[in-house]
Amino acid sequence: MTDLRVGIGSLKLKNPVMTASGTAGYGAELAEFFDPSLLGALVMKGISLEPWQGNPPPRITETPCGMINSIGLQNVGLEMFLREKLPFARQWDVPVIANILGTSADEYVRLAAELDGAGVEGIELNVSCPNIKKGGISFGRDMAVFARLVGAVRKTVKSAALIVKLTPDAPVAEFARAAEESGADAVSLINSIPAMAIDVNTRRPLVKNVIGGLSGPAVKPIAVRMVYQASRAVRVPVIGMGGITEGRDAVEFMLAGAHAVAVGTAIFSDPMAPLKILDGIRAYMENHGIKRVSAITGSVRT
């Protein structure tokens, strides 16, 4: 028997595979394909205090082995999330991780307080959002702002596991360490990487917003490197993601130091991807005589 259980702070997962925020909605659409209870955790689309409209279309374009999206964090807002989306997700036997985003530290704190009170099992801080007070530079790239933000949210969150999702365009080890020192229960990475593509015939950017986020297999080697560096810098668990498409990709992240993994873009190519990846991890463990999945974490031979 393979033991797939992993712990992320107070979070006990039955297996290490979760969805990546923004790639599984709030669970309902995915449930048309499989029972979300089979997942380690369900990470919800990012939530802000008020609903966000998002960016005008076109919002997506495929690039070699990847895609650029400029969804612009469109979401239904906290109230609707608490009234409809969260109760709906409660029908499944799966921990729910809310992903939050704001334009000021105060917004993050209020969101975290409400969600913690509502009983979500995890709160993931997306710090890649523009900080209005600092002229739009993201929270995740300004060390002082970042540490204060994590610290303030930490004070608010009593029961949920606090996960800080690091920005890919900042020095990873330093920010992972700062997240840990400010009280994070775990760090997750990578978020999509700022990117751009142009149609040479029309000379227009392929997403209307000009710049979007690159995700999918194209980012995987960068993500594995960052997970490796983050896991060496901190003692708290690391959740790895970025281009995971099959079981061996997930194993690669775990070898690099991830305790759990999230599947994002692969869901777009195949809604069954998270379960196939879980099957792949299990097959790897059987082939290599590994009994506990947590034994893989960090076991890369360097």
Place this chain on the structure above:
Amino acid sequence: MKSASSDTSSILSRAAVKSNIKLNASNFILGLVPERALPGPRPGQFFMFGIDSRKDPLLRRPFCYFRKEDGAIQILYRVVGRVTTLMTGLRAGETVEILGPLGNGYPDFLGSKAEEAGNGKGKTPLVIAGGVGLASVYPLLAGLDGRAHLFYGERTGASLLLVDELRRLSGQVTLATEDGSAGFKGTAAEAAKVFLKGRDKKDFTLYACGPNGMLKAASALGVDGYIASEEKMACGVGVCLGCAVKTAGGFKRACKDGPVFKIGEALFD
């Protein structure tokens, strides 16, 4: 041990290629026989189509349900890029993956719901197709019992597809080409506008599919009805929010809330 992923949903299937017929240099009809019976499909619905790969090409591509023939589901596709070029190389017997039928489709325009769908007796269906938007409205024509007036536009006359068949399926066909090499000189929506001059717009119900510019023009004709969006999609199942269509109530998803929208609901800049 039973694998967790073996319980696949009823709309995910591998499919065998039955035929891949070339209509002209850049347009083909692909016939697919799914390994498991799929529900429907209805006019206006679509499939996410993937050639066996997870990395490159990465995403599946959306194609309308075109028609059923000899037990195969057919899609009409135009070669415009990476995946559609790869599709031309598919041979009978090869396996591909399809997900669908997806989306709402056109309203049930026959039977008890006909009045509600704005298709009561006495209304003439105006069907406007821009380019390969033809694939979306094609299955409507058959269902409309030859009552439809089809306006079908392409850039140039040589690109017009299936013209004899379209004439058989429709009450009337107006062809339009942007270069004037065949039929009306201009777009299909412009041809419809000329036709509507002096006529009572309440006598018609509109069904349109094509590029956004054409949908905008069709929406401005003043006739009630439906447009089908072809906004770019990543997932096709409602989870990515990539396929945004602007409406008065904010952005909606073409794949899940559409692709068919009531005229006036979808707004085009």
